[in-house]
Amino acid sequence: MDKSLKKHASSLRNERNRFAALAFVWGDLLLELDEEFRIVFASGAADGILGLSTEQIDGIRFVDLLSSQFRPLVSEMLNVARRRGRMDNVLVRFTRPDDRVSPPVSLTGYFLPDLGSHFFVALRVTVHSLPHDLLQTIRRDGPTGLLDEESLSRVVTERLMAQRETGQNQKFSLFTLNAFEPLCERMEHVARDEMLSTIGSFFRAHSVAGDTAGRISASQFGMLHSPEVRIGDLEQRIAECARDADPQGKGIIVRTSETDFTAHAMPPGDLARGVLYSIRRFCDKQQHSFTFSRLTGHMPNLVNDTFGAMRDFGQRVDRLEFDAVYQPIVRLPSAEIHHFEVLVRFYREDGELIPTDQLIMFAEQVNMIHRLDLAMMRRTLKWIRQQLNEGIDARVAVNVSGQSLANPDFCRSVIALFERSKECLSQLMIEITETAEITDLEHAAAWLARFRQYGVEICLDDFGTGAANFSYLSALEVDYVKIDGASIRQSLKTQKGRAFLRSLVGLCHQLDIEVVAEMIETDDMRDLVTKAGFDFAQGYLFGKPEKDITSYWRKLRSRRKSKNKPS
The missing domain is CATH 3.30.450.20 (PAS domain)
Incomplete structure (x- = not known):
């Protein structure tokens, strides 16, 4: 028992x-x-x-x-x-x-x-679980079952937010499969899909939570993974899979770039933009292109470089730690200064100018352009007040990105600034730039109408560089249009081009909109745009961007005095 x-x-x-x-x-x-x-x-x-x-x-x-x-x-x-x-x-x-x-x-x-x-x-x-609303937005590459580029950036962002709580270290690897597209083209559909599915399973199995891998382009794949993953072994397995599936037995060459992903303390929305920007730059064949920090000092880690760049850029913008220069816009044919365009300038510590176009592109891609635009607005209104106190009533146009115009918080902040600076608004103009497309024209038109109620004139910049220009012209109430300099030069080469330019200027005049010609650098170009009916011109012929407008102002006042002298 x-x-x-x-x-x-x-x-x-x-x-x-x-x-x-x-x-x-x-x-x-x-x-x-x-x-x-x-x-x-x-x-x-x-x-x-x-x-x-x-x-x-x-x-x-x-x-x-x-x-x-x-x-x-x-x-x-x-x-x-x-x-x-x-x-x-x-x-x-x-x-x-x-x-x-x-x-x-x-x-x-x-x-x-x-x-x-x-x-x-x-x-x-469940540190790796994903919120329900995120799961509903995920899109996948059909053949591999991997996340697409946008979905990968969102999932990586979610993993990084979790990483802050756990302190886990994670790496991001970009796999470039050289000769992969020709391989896919010479394979039968069934065999190709089987190979893609297998390669997709390799990436998923080695990624964080088994689902933080994506297909970024036809031959590029990205994966967030723990440091313990043996990337060399994974490369070998992918290469062997491709070689075995290749009817010609040639296979592919797998190249990998690896970087640490460390989540800085930034809001999730900014973090998501930074991740997507980093992934896209990581895939850039031109050696990862631009980040703000790379222009101020070389850093070896692209992803953390981007996060650091966003933090540094935001701090400099919020503290107004940048310069502004002013370029005159003159009336034709007299060449009398009508107003100045204010342009932002960032410099390295050694004093070298950071390329402004790259800086603006960076700010737009990481969703920080609205902070720069608002800072420029604050600085410009302060500058106008100082000029008025000195008896100078120079008008100034400040640039606003189409992306900023789509941001209600930015627009409400601009209105708040206007309310505090009403004595300066007669000297202020706004130029809407089209580096980022305006997707909601009705929304943009409503905010521009509110700006105009304060007496602020609106200029549509870079007209002629995008297909959306004419829809902008019909939907937005603007006072000026600036024709892109490259478009002007191209149009002036032929009789047909000059006729088109005259028609475009005529259309604007019928809409009670005055027209500015950009990048005018020679007397011949000035004569041609004057004959085409342009109202204003801007370019090195009339003046380069300068920090101090005193010399321009003296010339303007001396001309006014000479006009008023009795003959």
């Missing part, structure tokens, strides 16, 4: 151990709670989740370990479980002894009256 009991007890222990092992397939920490919710048994990663060992939590009320906002929820779920027998899966967080909050933890469990009326709870860290 004793032997039979021992055998039965051993069988029960083996069965219990088997079920515990199966439970660990789902959970990272298993708990048994008594009727008062006190922990009577614990096994698993208690340190990682709770910051306490399994021995330290013995006898503690389970709900007391939770962050305060989750205690009522879990207490109620445990009470409901007494009746229903189980607890549905729910995300919770715990407060650790160092007062840090744990990553999100998925909790589920059962109430078993036959086993002492105890609760059996399983916890699983």
Whole structure:
């Protein structure tokens, strides 16, 4: 009998151990709670989740370990479980002894009256789980099953936000598969799709959470992964897969670039833009192109370089740590100064000018252009006030990106500035630039109408460089249009081009819009645009951008005095 009991007890222990092992397939920490919710048994990663060992939590009320906002929820779920027998899966967080909050933890469990009326709870860290709204936006490359570029950037951003809480180090690798497109073209459809599916599975299996890999272009793939992943082995497996699938046996060459991903403390929206910008620059064949920090000092890590660039750029902009220069726009044919365009200038520490077009492109791509535009508006209104105090009533046009115009917060901030600076607004103009396309013309038109109510005139810049120009002209109430200099030079080469230019100027005049010719550098160009009917001109022929407009102002006042002298 004793032997039979021992055998039965051993069988029960083996069965219990088997079920515990199966439970660990789902959970990272298993708990048994008594009727008062006190922990009577614990096994698993208690340190990682709770910051306490399994021995330290013995006898503690389970709900007391939770962050305060989750205690009522879990207490109620445990009470409901007494009746229903189980607890549905729910995300919770715990407060650790160092007062840090744990990553999100998925909790589920059962109430078993036959086993002492105890609760059996399983916890699983869900740091890699994705929000439902993000999951609904994910798009995939069909053949590989990998994320597309935009989806990859969003998922990487979510992983980086989780990384802040866990302190995990992660790397991003870009795989370029040389000769991959010709290989795909010479394969049969079925074999090609099978190869793409296999390669996609390689990337997914080695990525964070098994789903942070994407197809960025036809032959480029990106993957966020732990530092432990052996990239060389993965390269070899991909190359072997391609060679085995190639009907000619040639295969491909796999090249990999790797960088650390470290999430700086920046808002999720800015972080997402920075990730997407980094991925695109990472794929750029021209050696990763531009970031703000690269222009002020070389840094070896592209991704962290981008995050650092965004932080540095934002700080300099918010503190107005940049220069402004002023270029005159003159009336034709007299060449009398009508107003100045204010242009931003950033410099390296050694005094060398940072290329402005690249800087603007960077600011737009990482969604920070509205901060620069608002800073320029603040600086310009302050400058106008100073000029008025000195008896100078120079008019100034400040640039605003079409992307900024689509930002309601930016537009409301501009209105607030106008309310505080009404005495300066008669000297202010706004130039809407088209480096970023205006997608919601109705929204933009409404804000421009409000700006014009303050007496601020509006100029549409770079007209002639984009197909959307004529829709802008019909939808937006503007006072001036600036014709792009390159378009003018091209049009003036032929009789047909000159006729088109005259017609364009005539159309603007019919709409009661005056027209500015840009990049006028010679007397011949000035004569040609004057004959074409242009009202104003801008270019080196009339003056380069300068920090100090005093010399221009003296010339303007001397001309005014000479005109007013009795003959």
